[in-house]
Amino acid sequence: MTGGPSILIVEDEPLISMMLEDFLDALGYRLAGCVDAVPEALAVVEQGGFDAALLDVNLRDGEMSWPIADALTAQGRPFILATGGGNEMVPDRHADVPVLNKPYTLDGVREAFEALLAG
Numbered sequence: 642m643t644g645g646p647s648i649l650i651v652e653d654e655p656l657i658s659m660m661l662e663d664f665l666d667a668l669g670y671r672l673a674g675c676v677d678a679v680p681e682a683l684a685v686v687e688q689g690g691f692d693a694a695l696l697d698v699n700l701r702d703g704e705m706s707w708p709i710a711d712a713l714t715a716q717g718r719p720f721i722l723a724t725g726g727g728n729e730m731v732p733d734r735h736a737d738v739p740v741l742n743k744p745y746t747l748d749g750v751r752e753a754f755e756a757l758l759a760g
Contacts, residue, residue, distance in 0.1 A: 645668075645669040645670045645671055646670055646671065646692035646693060646754075646758055647670070647671040647672070647673035647690070647691040647692050647693075648665055648670050648671070648672060648673055648691060648692065648693055648694065648695060648754070649673045649674050649675075649676070649682070649685055649686070649691045649693070649694040649695070650662070650665075650672065650674070650675040650676070650694070650695050651675075651676055651677070651682045651694065651695065651696045651697055651700070651706055651709055652675065652677065652695070652697045652723075653677040653678070653697060653700040653701040653704075654697075655677075657697075657745070658675045658677070660745065661675075661695065661745065661750070662675065664745070664747050664750045664751075665750075667747065668747075668750065668751050668754065670754065673685075673690060673691030673692075674691070677700065677701070678700060678701070678704065679700065679704055679706065679708050679709060682696075682706070682709045683708060683709060683712055686709060686712045686713060686716065686718070687712070689716070691718075692718075692719075692758070693718065693719045693720060693721070693754065693757055693758060694709075694713055694718065694719075694720040694721070695720065695721050695723055695741070695750075695753075696709055696710060696713075696720055696721070696722055696723060697723050697724070698722050698723065698724040698726070698730065698731070699724065699725075699726065699730075706722075707732065707735075710722065710735050710738065711734075714734075714735070719757050719758065720738065720757075721738070721739050721740070721741050721753050721754070721757055722735065722738050722739070722740045722741070723740070723741045723742075723743060723745070724740060724741075724742065724743065725742065725743035725744070739753055739756060739757055741753045
């Protein structure tokens with residue numbers, strides 16, 4: 642399905658990124674891009690051209706994805722936070738953002754994006 646929503650993935654682990662790309666393809670979503678660091682993600686967010694995003698909260702070297710979340714919020718663009726650390730690390734300003742717990746499953750990704758894009 643090439644007409645599905647386009648999704649930006651922010652994930653610093655290449656194998657996990659590839660798995661997410663496969664999941665999105667299987668679910669009928671289009672990949673808008675896959676980036677692994679805050680500066681690159683902010684550039685993509687500024688350019689736009691995608692419908693929603695999936696942000697790994699904790700990127701390499703302890704880099705957190707909060708600046709990306711802030712930019713997406715400022716644009717009114719929907720996104721999902723992904724973490725293996727639970728919801729306790731999500732700042733109050735993003736408390737209403739859906740959280741997808743790791744490890745990822747196809748059903749988990751499906752449910753998260755269906756809920757996100759339905760509302």
